[in-house]
Amino acid sequence: MNFQNLMRTAIRSLGRNKMRSALTSLGVIIGVASVIMMVGIGNSARVAVREKIFTYGSNAMGVESKKRTFTMSDVEAMKRAIPSIKFISPMVGKTQVTAKYQGAILYSRIRGVNNDFFKIKEWPLKYGRYFTEQEILSREKIVVLGNTLLDELFGSINPVGKVMLINNIPFQVIGCLAESGQAFSGKDQDNLIVMPYTTAMVKISGRNVFNEIFISTFNEQMVEKTEASVRSFIREDRGLAPGTPDDFNITTSKEQLQMAEYISQTLAMLLAGIASISLIVGGIGIMNIMLVSVSERTREIGIRMAIGAKKSDILLQFLIEAVSLSSSGGTVGIIIGLGVYYAITVGVGWDFLFSTFSVVVAFLFSCAVGVFFGYYPARKASNLKPIDALRYE
Amino acid sequence: MRDKVIDIQNLVKTYQISEEVSVHALRGISLTIARGEFVAIMGASGSGKSTLMNILGFLDTHTSGKYILDGVDGIALDENQKAEIRNRKIGFVFQGFNLLSRTSALENVELPMMYRGDAEPREMKRKARELLAMVGLAGREHHHPNRLSGGEQQRVAIARSLINDPAIILADEPTGNLDTKNSDEVMKIFTRLNKETGITIILVTHEPDVANYTDRKVVFRDGQIMEDAPIAKAAPRPGRKRP
Ligand SMILES: Nc1ncnc2c1ncn2[C@@H]1O[C@H](COP(=O)(O)OP(=O)(O)OP(=O)(O)O)[C@@H](O)[C@H]1O
Ligand SMILES: [Mg+2]
Numbered sequence: 001m002n003f004q005n006l007m008r009t010a011i012r013s014l015g016r017n018k019m020r021s022a023l024t025s026l027g028v029i030i031g032v033a034s035v036i037m038m039v040g041i042g043n044s045a046r047v048a049v050r051e052k053i054f055t056y057g058s059n060a061m062g063v064e065s066k067k068r069t070f071t072m073s074d075v076e077a078m079k080r081a082i083p084s085i086k087f088i089s090p091m092v093g094k095t096q097v098t099a100k101y102q103g104a105i106l107y108s109r110i111r112g113v114n115n116d117f118f119k120i121k122e123w124p125l126k127y128g129r130y131f132t133e134q135e136i137l138s139r140e141k142i143v144v145l146g147n148t149l150l151d152e153l154f155g156s157i158n159p160v161g162k163v164m165l166i167n168n169i170p171f172q173v174i175g176c177l178a179e180s181g182q183a184f185s186g187k188d189q190d191n192l193i194v195m196p197y198t199t200a201m202v203k204i205s206g207r208n209v210f211n212e213i214f215i216s217t218f219n220e221q222m223v224e225k226t227e228a229s230v231r232s233f234i235r236e237d238r239g240l241a242p243g244t245p246d247d248f249n250i251t252t253s254k255e256q257l258q259m260a261e262y263i264s265q266t267l268a269m270l271l272a273g274i275a276s277i278s279l280i281v282g283g284i285g286i287m288n289i290m291l292v293s294v295s296e297r298t299r300e301i302g303i304r305m306a307i308g309a310k311k312s313d314i315l316l317q318f319l320i321e322a323v324s325l326s327s328s329g330g331t332v333g334i335i336i337g338l339g340v341y342y343a344i345t346v347g348v349g350w351d352f353l354f355s356t357f358s359v360v361v362a363f364l365f366s367c368a369v370g371v372f373f374g375y376y377p378a379r380k381a382s383n384l385k386p387i388d389a390l391r392y393e
Numbered sequence: 394m395r396d397k398v399i400d401i402q403n404l405v406k407t408y409q410i411s412e413e414v415s416v417h418a419l420r421g422i423s424l425t426i427a428r429g430e431f432v433a434i435m436g437a438s439g440s441g442k443s444t445l446m447n448i449l450g451f452l453d454t455h456t457s458g459k460y461i462l463d464g465v466d467g468i469a470l471d472e473n474q475k476a477e478i479r480n481r482k483i484g485f486v487f488q489g490f491n492l493l494s495r496t497s498a499l500e501n502v503e504l505p506m507m508y509r510g511d512a513e514p515r516e517m518k519r520k521a522r523e524l525l526a527m528v529g530l531a532g533r534e535h536h537h538p539n540r541l542s543g544g545e546q547q548r549v550a551i552a553r554s555l556i557n558d559p560a561i562i563l564a565d566e567p568t569g570n571l572d573t574k575n576s577d578e579v580m581k582i583f584t585r586l587n588k589e590t591g592i593t594i595i596l597v598t599h600e601p602d603v604a605n606y607t608d609r610k611v612v613f614r615d616g617q618i619m620e621d622a623p624i625a626k627a628a629p630r631p632g633r634k635r636p
Contacts, residue, residue: 001507303491308480308508310473387453
């Protein structure tokens with residue numbers, strides 16, 4: 001029998017048991033939908049993380065030294081010695097400070113920096129302005145707030161010119177940063193108070209040394225070379241003998257990016273793996289129903305054989321039925337999966353990334369499920385002896 | 394002498410029920426049927442008639458002996474070749490009609506031609522319609538079996554058996570499920586086919602009235618042929634009109 005007729009025969013016999021066919025496909029529908037969804041979410045998450053890390057600045061790096069400290073003369077010497085450094089800022093940090101304004105209170109963290117900090121972070125202002133060099137020199141009690149403080153303490157009203165208390169010391173607000181969102185780690189990046197490092201040394205930390213330095217280079221290609229230069233500069237400065245480990249840490253966005261990519265990729269694969277188990281369960285559902293169908297239709301098979309159907313005709317008929325079930329389930333699953341994925345991206349605010357590749361793979365895979373799980377029942381049908389099939393009650 | 398369509402020598406069929414128990418359904422039958430014959434096979438229930446028909450139709454295999462259909466020895470054929478013979482050389486008509494349910498009369502008739510594989514769709518439709526008209530079912534092409542009477546279903550089955558121009562028609566109790574009127578109708582169609590197209594027909598029946606339509610009667614008992622004789626056409630019974 002030719003393919004077109006086989007196809008028509010298969011579709012018709014599926015149509016006879018619409019409810020059963022629909023329920024049989026359900027397993028594959030759910031399987032394919034969840035695979036499509038998981039792969040999509042995994043991709044979107046990766047893109048979202050990438051963007052987040054790039055807002056930190058793709059040509060930025062941070063130097064952290066917990067045990068030994070840096071001074072401003074270290075920063076200046078480093079800038080002079082390494083020409084590929086474009087911006088460099090000290091970071092006088094303190095966490096768990098109380099920020100108060102008119103009875104509202106919030107725990108936040110302080111970053112005492114110079115104006116290069118904003119350029120390294122590529123962080124635009126929502127209100128007000130950055131510091132002036134004069135203000136840094138004269139240790140003015142001024143702050144630029146992260147967006148969370150604006151929302152929590154000022155009810156989203158322009159806070160420029162207002163005076164607030166930080167660890168019970170009054171500070172004047174001169175600016176407010178644009179929203180940046182959560183970091184990949186889940187930390188709220190917008191809950192921070194930025195002030196001149198000079199002020200932070202005097203009013204907050206009480207010492208003129210610090211543990212962190214932010215650096216940016218002129219472009220992404222220079223990052224690696226600059227990292228090496230910074231490393232050897234500090235080692236030399238501290239007189240570390242060759243072979244001894246660093247007593248400081250340099251973190252680049254590239255490393256963070258790789259880490260984040262690795263995590264999200266592993267996560268996406270894990271999710272897709274779990275989802276594909278449901279596809280297999282769906283396949284077993286198809287096999288089960290096809291076996292029932294073969295024994296119900298033994299007589300029909302006998303009639304077909306009596307009038308000249310070959311083994312291969314019967315095999316193909318049932319195989320096509322199984323593949324029709326699984327591939328139509330796959331198609332519906334793809335549509336549902338894309339729909340749910342789209343809804344989630346809209347809800348979370350991620351990009352919707354349509355991947356033709358994953359749709360095609362999902363469809364082919366659902367066909368393969370039909371072939372794989374339909375083969376045994378179809379084989380069983382085609383191996384019936386004509387006379388036994390015909391006599392079957 | 395006309396050529397032989399069926400040539401059987403010493404045909405034996407034994408069903409092995411268990412190691413000790415076996416049923417001897419056919420105990421060494423020899424029978425030849427020439428092209429164009431119209432033969433009735435009769436005999437008590439369990440005498441082996443259906444067993445013989447199934448072997449003749451390549452639906453079942455015999456235990457020993459020789460069977461040659463239209464010059465082809467079935468013993469050497471594989472399943473695919475047997476399917477092809479069933480498809481092209483044999484037309485089956487069963488007691489229980491055996492039409493595909495929820496499939497129109499026309500499509501039922503077309504089915505053997507579809508399995509033949511070389512059918513041209515328009516030619517297939519035309520021929521199926523022509524055959525349905527021949528058995529008196531013009532206009533019923535799109536009815537499904539559940540909307541046809543037993544007699545009508547059996548006529549669809551006859552049309553189906555003819556679509557690939559087979560060498561023989563094998564009919565196992567084709568009138569067994571029909572009343573006298575429908576049974577006459579079916580037998581008239583068989584008779585006309587035999588006379589007009591010269592197709593060989595072998596049918597199994599319990600009813601002497603049905604056998605009287607044929608030209609030769611083979612009677613079975615306990616897996617053997619008891620009697621093999623022409624039917625006397627000279628004396629039609631009163632009150633019955635011969636076709
Ligand atoms: N598949 C089978 N397995 C075992 N025995 C069988 C099988 N088919 C038929 N028989 C036996 O073979 C013998 C002949 O059966 P067959 O069906 O040929 O009889 P029949 O002449 O067609 O009878 P009826 O007129 O009732 O249809 C019977 O004794 C029957 O029980
Ligand atoms: Mg019988």
